[in-house]
Amino acid sequence: MLIREATSADWPAIWPFFHRIVAAGETFTFPTDLGEEDGAGWWLLPAPNRTVVAVDEDGTVLGTAKMNRNHQGNGSHIASASYLVDPAHGGRGVGRALCAYTVEWARAAGFRAMQFNAVVETNRHAVRLYESLGFTVIGTLPEGFRHPTEGYVGLHIMHLAL
Amino acid sequence: MLIREATSADWPAIWPFFHRIVAAGETFTFPTDLGEEDGAGWWLLPAPNRTVVAVDEDGTVLGTAKMNRNHQGNGSHIASASYLVDPAHGGRGVGRALCAYTVEWARAAGFRAMQFNAVVETNRHAVRLYESLGFTVIGTLPEGFRHPTEGYVGLHIMHLAL
Numbered sequence: 001m002l003i004r005e006a007t008s009a010d011w012p013a014i015w016p017f018f019h020r021i022v023a024a025g026e027t028f029t030f031p032t033d034l035g036e037e038d039g040a041g042w043w044l045l046p047a048p049n050r051t052v053v054a055v056d057e058d059g060t061v062l063g064t065a066k067m068n069r070n071h072q073g074n075g076s077h078i079a080s081a082s083y084l085v086d087p088a089h090g091g092r093g094v095g096r097a098l099c100a101y102t103v104e105w106a107r108a109a110g111f112r113a114m115q116f117n118a119v120v121e122t123n124r125h126a127v128r129l130y131e132s133l134g135f136t137v138i139g140t141l142p143e144g145f146r147h148p149t150e151g152y153v154g155l156h157i158m159h160l161a162l
Numbered sequence: 163m164l165i166r167e168a169t170s171a172d173w174p175a176i177w178p179f180f181h182r183i184v185a186a187g188e189t190f191t192f193p194t195d196l197g198e199e200d201g202a203g204w205w206l207l208p209a210p211n212r213t214v215v216a217v218d219e220d221g222t223v224l225g226t227a228k229m230n231r232n233h234q235g236n237g238s239h240i241a242s243a244s245y246l247v248d249p250a251h252g253g254r255g256v257g258r259a260l261c262a263y264t265v266e267w268a269r270a271a272g273f274r275a276m277q278f279n280a281v282v283e284t285n286r287h288a289v290r291l292y293e294s295l296g297f298t299v300i301g302t303l304p305e306g307f308r309h310p311t312e313g314y315v316g317l318h319i320m321h322l323a324l
Contacts, residue, residue, distance in 0.1 A: 029237035071280060074308045075191035075317065115303055118233060139301015139319050141277055146236045157301050157319055
């Protein structure tokens with residue numbers, strides 16, 4: 001698996017699983033009806049923020065991550081990131097590799113911490129993954145997310161000092 | 163004191179204290195060098211979000227609030243708001259009136275909760291005001307804010323169920 005910079009040429013490969021995951025509305029606070037063109041604007045970030053893809057030996061896109069400054073002004077030392085793994089390629093450590101990559105990026109870019117603003121508490125696989133990389137839940141917005149089958153559930157705010 | 167919709171015609175009255183407060187860099191995670199034109203874009207929000215001003219009997223702008231959806235998609239039921247009071251008109255309950263106004267707006271607009279994403283913990287007057295209106299600190303981002311004189315201090319995430 002290789003993690004490299006994403007370009008707009010990767011969007012046709014990202015869009016099918018981006019759309020599937022976002023439209024399902026179980027894990028992201030993105031508009032669930034986000035279209036292909038608008039979705040690219042949400043995901044492919046301009047510098048100094050970054051978007052990467054994890055690709056297989058044959059170039060297949062397995063997953064993607066975006067990483068960005070999370071606050072402005074005197075909160076500029078806090079980074080954030082988001083991850084999407086193609087469900088067809090789950091269970092291979094793609095999410096873990098992407099998350100670790102973004103932590104290294106944030107550290108190298110001089111950020112002092114990472115913050116996730118909205119981790120759906122029923123997305124237990126993601127919560128466990130982030131915790132295994134050192135993130136902790138610093139607070140939970142009660143009923144912050146309307147899960148399509150589980151009803152109103154909490155949104156974790158997670159943090160990792162760098 | 164009257165609270166009414168802000169228009170771009172109010173910006174010249176808002177800008178001097180907006181600039182003073184934002185440039186001081188003690189309470190907002192806005193770029194501290196935000197210029198007058200860009201500042202208007204940060205503060206005067208298009209519908210369905212709203213910006214209001216609190217004005218005196220003679221029309222003097224005492225303070226202002228913006229209120230907005232805080233998450234998208236399945237987090238769309240969470241609102242947020244921000245407040246600025248002209249220091250020349252502090253101590254008159256302007257901040258409290260603006261905060262109460264935004265809570266009522268959020269309730270009437272059908273939001274289920276309000277969330278403040280980044281309340282600087284050394285801004286004790288604001289924290290106490292929000293708590294007196296029922297908000298609670300649900301988490302604190304450690305060292306999330308670089309205060310110009312107090313160094314790295316926490317950023318509270320605050321919440322009020324509606």
